[in-house]
Amino acid sequence: MDVTGLRVALFSGNYNYVRDGANQALNRFVAYLLRQGAAVRVYSPTTDSPAFEPAGDLVSAPSVPVPGRREYRIPYRMSGAVRRDLRAFRPNLVHVSSPDPLGHRAVAWARRHGLPAVASVHTRFETYPRYYGLAFLEPVIESLLRRFYRRCDAIVAPSESMAQLLREQRMSYDVGIWTRGIDRDIFHPGRRDMAWRRSLGIADDDPVIGFIGRLVMEKGLDVFSDTIDHLAAKNVRHKVLIVGEGPARQWFANRLPNAVFTGFQKGADLGRAVAGMDMLFNPSVTETFGNVTLEAMACGLPTVAARATGSESLVADGVTGRLIRPGAITAFADALAAYCTDPAARAAAGAASMGQAERYGWDQVNQALVDTYIRIIRQREHGALVRSSPVP
Known part of the structure; x- marks a missing residue:
């Protein structure tokens, strides 16, 4: 068979009601499938005010708000x-993209009907408890994830480092790669706008340390802010530019009163914001790929x-x-x-980074899936x- 024979039922815990890197990748993939002649049906929670229009046909699944994080919803059953x-x-x-109750039901439905099930891994859920004082739950969550993924025919990870971790955790016999692409029309050095930087109070010669992402504690906001405090104590000239929104925004703003917060950005505005930085600081260990990187x-x-899954597959230490x-x-x-005080080193690493990024095109990575x-x-x-049980 070829792609035109595919009829894919995709189950997502968040397909479009809150924008994040995972559901952006899923929407791009569905759009690619449809362009290639496949049939796709998406099942996910919905809201009256989604973050963006979905790619493909979206069927609403029953859901309830996540306690303490009401912007997210848990699909709790297959209606x-x-x-x-x-x-x-x-x-x-x-295809299941989240190990939530609906994802479990979807895998059970597939097995009952003799259909193959593929799971994509988008985040390291087992690491989340450590950011809320519940690190003792990590082994329990890892065990639950293992039970879920072992019932699928295959799982795909967005980076080789994440795939290797999944193998070490014995999550599946069949671990493949579905990496991420880059929209080169949006993200390139030509988006740098010095007038825009000046409008934010950033001088032309200020080295700008950037953060991009949803403002939640599991992104390493505590490590980021502690590091910036340490940098300030060393009297290193710098500015901090924060791009993103989220429930921890006020906490982050209180910790970094001198930082510039742009709020949520998308499209060309996001490209301008990223190009307006001089370096990215990404201390998170929860990413499986790191779209922002x-x-x-x-x-x-x-x-x-951080030397962690995702970043290890993208960043060449000492080079990019x-x-x-x-x-x-x-x-x-x-x-x-070192990057703040040495523009030549910064430029050399930036040039190497651009060369590395040219390898990632959306059509190529989607065809792999x-x-x-x-x-x-x-x-x-x-x-x-x-x-159901890989050999230990």
């Missing part, structure tokens, strides 16, 4: 309406990042940026100080069955 829609659609593959690289910026042990405040500050779909369907047709 009769969803089941009827599935039967009418007649998928030949089920790739966007910064395409704009010619060096990145100082620096990889630092997670939480190492002093080492983070030293790396940022299409190829995985077709391979898994063919394996099922030849009698291969999902194995």
